Amino acid sequence: MSAFLKLLARNQLALAGLIVMGIVVVLALLTPLLPLADPDVTNTPARFTPPFSEGAWLGTDHLGRDLLSRLMWGTRLSLAVGFAAATIAATLGAAIGIISGFYGGRVDNIIMRFVDVLMAFPYILLALAIVAALGPGLMNALIAVAAVNIPFFARNIRGITVGIAHKEFVDAARLAGLSDAKIILTEILPNVLPVIVIAMSTTVGWMILETAGLSFLGLGSQPPQADLGSMLGEARNALITNPHTSIVPGVMILIIVMAINLLGDGVRDALDPRLKSGALNRPLPATLVARPAGYTAPAPDGEAVLQLAGLETQFHVGRRTYRAVGGVDLQISPGECVGLIGESGSGKSVTALSIMGLVASPPGKITGGSVFYKGQDLVGAPYERLRSLRGRRVAYIFQDPLATLHPLYTVGDQLIEAVRCHRNVPKSEARAHAIELLRAVRIPNAADRVDSYPHELSGGMRQRVGIAMALANDPEVIIADEPTTALDVTVQAQILTLLDDLRRDRGLAILFITHDFGVVAQLCDRVAVMYAGRIVEDGTVDDILAAPAHPYTKRLMACVPELGGGRRRLEAIPGLPPVVDNLPDGCAFADRCDKARDACRQGTIPLDPLGATRRVRCIDPELQEASA
Amino acid sequence: MSLALKLTGLTKDFPVGKRLLGPPRAVVHAVQPVTLDVETGETLGIVGESGCGKSTLARMLVGLLPPTEGAIEIEGEALNAANPAEFGKKIQYVFQDPLSSLNPRKTIRQIMDAPLKNLHGMAAPARRKRIAQIFAAVNLREEFLDRYPHEFSGGQAQRIGIARALAAEARILILDEPVSALDVSVQAQVLNLLADLKTEFGLTYLFITHDLAVVEAVSDRIAVLYFGALVELGPAERIFNAPRHPYTKLLADSAPVVGRDLSAPEGKETELPDPLNPPPGCSFAARCPRATERCRAEVPVLEDKGSGVAAACFHPLEG
Numbered sequence: 042m043s044a045f046l047k048l049l050a051r052n053q054l055a056l057a058g059l060i061v062m063g064i065v066v067v068l069a070l071l072t073p074l075l076p077l078a079d080p081d082v083t084n085t086p087a088r089f090t091p092p093f094s095e096g097a098w099l100g101t102d103h104l105g106r107d108l109l110s111r112l113m114w115g116t117r118l119s120l121a122v123g124f125a126a127a128t129i130a131a132t133l134g135a136a137i138g139i140i141s142g143f144y145g146g147r148v149d150n151i152i153m154r155f156v157d158v159l160m161a162f163p164y165i166l167l168a169l170a171i172v173a174a175l176g177p178g179l180m181n182a183l184i185a186v187a188a189v190n191i192p193f194f195a196r197n198i199r200g201i202t203v204g205i206a207h208k209e210f211v212d213a214a215r216l217a218g219l220s221d222a223k224i225i226l227t228e229i230l231p232n233v234l235p236v237i238v239i240a241m242s243t244t245v246g247w248m249i250l251e252t253a254g255l256s257f258l259g260l261g262s263q264p265p266q267a268d269l270g271s272m273l274g275e276a277r278n279a280l281i282t283n284p285h286t287s288i289v290p291g292v293m294i295l296i297i298v299m300a301i302n303l304l305g306d307g308v309r310d311a312l313d314p315r316l317k318s319g320a321l322n323r324p325l326p327a328t329l330v331a332r333p334a335g336y337t338a339p340a341p342d343g344e345a346v347l348q349l350a351g352l353e354t355q356f357h358v359g360r361r362t363y364r365a366v367g368g369v370d371l372q373i374s375p376g377e378c379v380g381l382i383g384e385s386g387s388g389k390s391v392t393a394l395s396i397m398g399l400v401a402s403p404p405g406k407i408t409g410g411s412v413f414y415k416g417q418d419l420v421g422a423p424y425e426r427l428r429s430l431r432g433r434r435v436a437y438i439f440q441d442p443l444a445t446l447h448p449l450y451t452v453g454d455q456l457i458e459a460v461r462c463h464r465n466v467p468k469s470e471a472r473a474h475a476i477e478l479l480r481a482v483r484i485p486n487a488a489d490r491v492d493s494y495p496h497e498l499s500g501g502m503r504q505r506v507g508i509a510m511a512l513a514n515d516p517e518v519i520i521a522d523e524p525t526t527a528l529d530v531t532v533q534a535q536i537l538t539l540l541d542d543l544r545r546d547r548g549l550a551i552l553f554i555t556h557d558f559g560v561v562a563q564l565c566d567r568v569a570v571m572y573a574g575r576i577v578e579d580g581t582v583d584d585i586l587a588a589p590a591h592p593y594t595k596r597l598m599a600c601v602p603e604l605g606g607g608r609r610r611l612e613a614i615p616g617l618p619p620v621v622d623n624l625p626d627g628c629a630f631a632d633r634c635d636k637a638r639d640a641c642r643q644g645t646i647p648l649d650p651l652g653a654t655r656r657v658r659c660i661d662p663e664l665q666e667a668s669a
Numbered sequence: 670m671s672l673a674l675k676l677t678g679l680t681k682d683f684p685v686g687k688r689l690l691g692p693p694r695a696v697v698h699a700v701q702p703v704t705l706d707v708e709t710g711e712t713l714g715i716v717g718e719s720g721c722g723k724s725t726l727a728r729m730l731v732g733l734l735p736p737t738e739g740a741i742e743i744e745g746e747a748l749n750a751a752n753p754a755e756f757g758k759k760i761q762y763v764f765q766d767p768l769s770s771l772n773p774r775k776t777i778r779q780i781m782d783a784p785l786k787n788l789h790g791m792a793a794p795a796r797r798k799r800i801a802q803i804f805a806a807v808n809l810r811e812e813f814l815d816r817y818p819h820e821f822s823g824g825q826a827q828r829i830g831i832a833r834a835l836a837a838e839a840r841i842l843i844l845d846e847p848v849s850a851l852d853v854s855v856q857a858q859v860l861n862l863l864a865d866l867k868t869e870f871g872l873t874y875l876f877i878t879h880d881l882a883v884v885e886a887v888s889d890r891i892a893v894l895y896f897g898a899l900v901e902l903g904p905a906e907r908i909f910n911a912p913r914h915p916y917t918k919l920l921a922d923s924a925p926v927v928g929r930d931l932s933a934p935e936g937k938e939t940e941l942p943d944p945l946n947p948p949p950g951c952s953f954a955a956r957c958p959r960a961t962e963r964c965r966a967e968v969p970v971l972e973d974k975g976s977g978v979a980a981a982c983f984h985p986l987e988g
């Protein structure tokens with residue numbers, strides 16, 4: 042709640058709206074206690090007294106009634122009617138929306154068609170029709186305004202409810218024996234309530250305006266009772282001769298509606314979860330770089346097409362610093378496939394994204410190390426340089442293909458765009474190439490599918506399109522972040538073979554991120570194991586899989602069941618990986634390692650060579666130099 | 670041995686392209702007639718690829734979806750889907766996504782209370798005692814009870830999901846991909862916990878997953894689903910070592926295994942069947958190296974092929 046208020050206060054317009062609205066509401070509440078003249082007593086001799094006169098600050102109207110008093114009472118009434126209408130509309134609309142969204146099917150279909158029809162009429166026309174049927178009067182105006190707003194609420198709340206009704210916790214509640222009524226009240230309603238509040242705060246202003254409109258036309262409050270609309274209506278004839286009678290209620294309506302709408306927008310934005318994580322602050326085109334002063338890059342290795350040297354990436358969130366990548370060294374030669382393996386949160390993705398400066402900034406920052414592409418340091422390189430390499434020389438494949446596909450263009454158009462963006466070929470040739478790419482990633486019926494939109498494809502097919510996009514410009518390096526994790530084994534086998542062929546035929550270098558040792562074993566030449574932002578062991582796949590040297594590698598391998606192993610109990614690792622904002626001294630694995638001793642918890646444990654091709658970050662590795 | 674579950678000709682069709690009035694435009698056969706017995710105390714693994722009908726089958730078993738045809742018997746009694754309070758005491762479900770199966774606006778205690786209150790009508794003191802017992806059984810601390818779901822890691826949330834299923838005192842649990850969303854080190858913790866609970870409470874498990882290695886490690890028998898139909902059923906130790914159905918073999922050959930070379934076990938041109946326009950004969954025929962004319966015309970039924978294995982295939986592998 043306090044976080045919400047803070048977010049709201051950060052939006053200055055909303056804050057202004059809140060303050061103005063607060064003052065208006067307090068005044069309206071206090072009206073009966075204030076020493077005001079009776080608003081309904083006519084005093085014709087004193088009609089049209091100008092403002093700032095003795096005894097009538099805002100003057101009097103055509104019947105000599107005190108305008109200040111009428112304004113206060115009128116505001117009070119208008120606010121009350123507006124809020125009442127909003128509450129009624131929200132309650133009924135939400136009820137209809139929830140029932141429609143929860144039950145779905147025919148009920149939903151019929152209700153929503155009806156709502157569509159209602160929404161097709163202009164608001165005020167519908168309200169007029171209702172008042173015409175019920176007869177003029179403030180109560181009837183309230184009913185009319187509430188009624189015309191019900192469809193708006195019903196439609197919005199239905200959309201939210203449909204999403205929630207398909208959540209697994211609703212199924213779980215059903216299995217716990219809850220009736221439909223209880224599920225609606227205790228599972229659905231608490232989750233849609235914030236949306237109802239937002240919808241109310243953004244519409245109550247319009248409802249006040251609509252009620253005023255009806256009163257203006259003489260269909261709302263009846264004389265002598267004052268509300269803002271009827272005051273305007275009565276002042277209409279004196280608009281030219283005595284404009285203050287119109288200006289007084291008019292300005293008040295303006296103030297109220299503006300304040301409420303500013304506040305409503307602020308409430309909506311403050312409750313938007315994307316805002317909290319800072320995602321609406323547009324990220325920079327490339328990750329910020331803040332290497333220590335006097336940083337000198339090490340000499341790059343000649344053979345590697347891509348080399349990371351001491352790469353460090355941090356996230357600064359509030360007062361915390363997450364050391365997501367804490368000094369990673371890695372190199373990949375042409376035609377080589379290097380696996381990067383580790384559990385969730387170990388920093389694999391951030392490592393991958395840091396390479397092309399794709400980590401969102403803020404909150405991300407590269408705080409040390411270098412990334413060499415063919416010997417050239419990309420950390421701190423001009424954005425133009427990164428952009429020319431992205432997608433053309435170094436391509437990414439992500440786990441979530443929707444991140445790379447635009448929902449509003451066909452996959453064919455996106456592939457053609459990707460091809461033509463770096464190469465000047467005629468459209469027909471690019472299209473043929475697109476179909477060829479889709480065929481290469483085993484999209485059934487590629488010639489037809491090229492005209493599909495992303496949402497028309499299954500998850501597996503979308504991923505294959507994602508791979509086709511990455512291949513579109515014959516890159517030299519592919520960084521694949523768990524590209525097959527969401528896929529079926531038969532599809533995975535196809536895609537792994539495809540990547541394997543590509544690197545053998547075209548000399549593609551691949552950085553393959555995964556948490557599956559089987560995949561690493563089949564595809565990769567070398568593997569690096571990551572834990573809490575650091576590499577704890579690397580070497581050739583054959584060596585490491587045959588005899589892991591780091592206790593974490595060994596235990597991670599042991600807890601994964603392997604096909605053909607039969608029925609058995611698994612060797613679980615107790616505890617959880619550490620959170621990287623507060624890493625302990627020494628070995629990050631110490632709390633879960635059964636070989637941990639005092640020396641493990643001191644200083645920084647280096648990634649030391651073990652034998653010719655292997656490196657291990659452990660003071661007591663599972664095998665010694667001689668046997669490595 | 671008594672039967673925990675007996676499925677007879679269980680079928681589910683989904684209409685697609687519904688119209689306001691009148692019949693739908695087309696029908697997808699999500700689950701084709703499944704006949705299956707599960708013995709008390711058994712762990713039956715169900716494997717298959719995405720969209721093969723695993724979850725649809727599972728949701729019918731707990732009454733979340735009404736079957737189009739066929740019957741479900743739980744511990745000798747027909748499932749009465751109209752009354753969740755009855756079958757909820759016998760069969761429960763553990764969901765794939767541990768966090769989305771917990772209402773974000775309820776405390777863990779409120780979540781745990783629901784089955785005890787609604788299924789068993791327990792009073793508050795009795796509930797408190799029972800929750801303490803279950804939490805001890807799943808290795809969760811009682812201080813978690815007053816927190817909200819977002820404060821938990823995936824592994825902890827999944828333990829809470831399991832605890833909720835146990836609270837209903839059901840003896841049959843449908844585990845729908847219970848560890849797929851978890852990290853490997855946590856996955857092993859949860860699998861071991863499930864094994865312990867099974868012994869402790871004498872549970873029967875239906876373990877649904879797409880991970881062949883996991884299903885092999887936990888199951889007594891394994892059923893393989895393809896395109897909504899049961900294509901092979903047999904003892905866990907045989908099914909991937911000596912597959913009889915060509916699809917089971919394809920699955921086993923596709924799984925990434927340390928020490929086996931990478932090779933796509935299937936050509937690039939094969940097409941997956943279209944659910945809206947299913948092939949007339951065996952649904953695997955287009956991908957099957959052994960397919961003959963007969964396969965493209967007739968639908969094979971699941972029948973015994975010896976040594977406890979049943980397969981739906983005209984030309985089964987030697988095994």
Ligand SMILES: Nc1ncnc2c1ncn2[C@@H]1O[C@H](COP(=O)(O)OP(=O)(O)OP(=O)(O)O)[C@@H](O)[C@H]1O
Pocket residue numbers: 356358363364365383384385386387388389390391392401404556620621
């Ligand atoms: N935008 C962000 N803001 C703050 N912290 C972040 C952000 N992105 C990642 N992190 C943190 O960085 C660390 C490493 O995350 P990363 O995504 O690299 O892990 P991963 O190894 O790829 O995990 P997974 O297997 O789940 O994909 C984590 O502690 C994560 O919480």
Ligand code: SF4
Pocket residue numbers: 591592593628629630631632634635636637638641646658659660661662
């Ligand atoms: S350094 Fe110590 S705690 Fe860390 S893995 Fe090695 S033995 Fe275990």
Ligand code: SF4
Pocket residue numbers: 914915916951952953954955957958959960961964969981982983984985
């Ligand atoms: S029935 Fe024929 S097509 Fe189907 S799996 Fe058996 S051999 Fe293959």
Ligand SMILES: [Mg+2]
Pocket residue numbers: 389390391522
């Ligand atoms: Mg990741």
